Amino acid sequence: MTAAPQKTLRPGQAHKRAAILSAARDLFVHVGVERTSMDAVAAKAAVSKRTVYDYYGDKRRLLLAVIEEAGEAALDTLRRLLDEHLPEDIDSGASDDLERAVTAFASALGSSLLASADYAAAVTLISENEPLLPELEDHPLDAAHTQAVAVRLAAFADAGLLDVDDPQRAADHFTALTTLRVLNEPLRRRSDPDRVRDIMTDGARVFLRAYAPLAERRS
The missing domain is CATH 1.10.10.60 (Homeodomain-like)
Known part of the structure; x- marks a missing residue:
């Protein structure tokens, strides 16, 4: 809705x-x-x-507007970082090159997005007021975030760099292993840039191992 x-x-x-x-x-x-x-x-x-x-x-719609504004800004940041670190035509002939690019993207996402006071405020407001905002369920902004990552993963799969049958589901897995892990941390740890970078890059590496081409997983 x-x-x-x-x-x-x-x-x-x-x-x-x-x-x-x-x-x-x-x-x-x-x-x-x-x-x-x-x-x-x-x-x-x-x-x-x-x-x-x-x-x-009314106040409820004002609250929704505050959260949507943060979501739109976060989407702009995500797209910028994807273009910077993971262009669709990435020139990568080895898994090591892809790992460097993906972990660099994850690290930049952590420092740019998760360190944003506006984004942190939106996350807090959602967690505290979710029952007031049925519009957030299946919100187009959520789909846009997932789609932005899914497009890049599909391109890497087409290039033989990843084994991805369902790019949307793979994008959800990437988010779960990186961004959501950080957001589930206590505030004190989320405020530690080193901790955020470690979580994001570790999650990116786990994702790459899970979605590596079958030949690499067997080696």
Whole structure:
């Protein structure tokens, strides 16, 4: 299910929308969604309460917008890192080259995405308020994240570098071994860059061993 449609932005109002989302995110995280009033969001964003309601309708949809904004930013980061480290036409003739590229991607993803305060805030808000947000189930942003990784894995399979029958499922496995492992860590460990890098690169290596071409697994 997708989010309810929002009004089309008029010229000059993008900065107000950004201010509202930033104010709401800070208040939701530090005060809590239930204890945050729309008056408080408006005051922190330096706009009228009517403006907040005109843009988002109610607090639940404002919460959803905060999470979706973080998801869109995370998707942009993921695509940028894929292009940088794992281009579809990667020139790799050996598994060692692929391992270096995939572990470099995983390490960069950990430091760029998981170190993002906005992303961390969104993860916290989802975990604390999931029952309020049925739109997040099978959300298009989740599918877009998976698809971005799946496309690259399919290209590597076509090149004989990986044994992947189902790229979507393989992408889910990669995420489970890397990003989700970090997110399941206590906050203190998630805040340690060395710990995050170790988890991400270790997970990438486990993934590559699981999906190595059959001949390599037998050797």
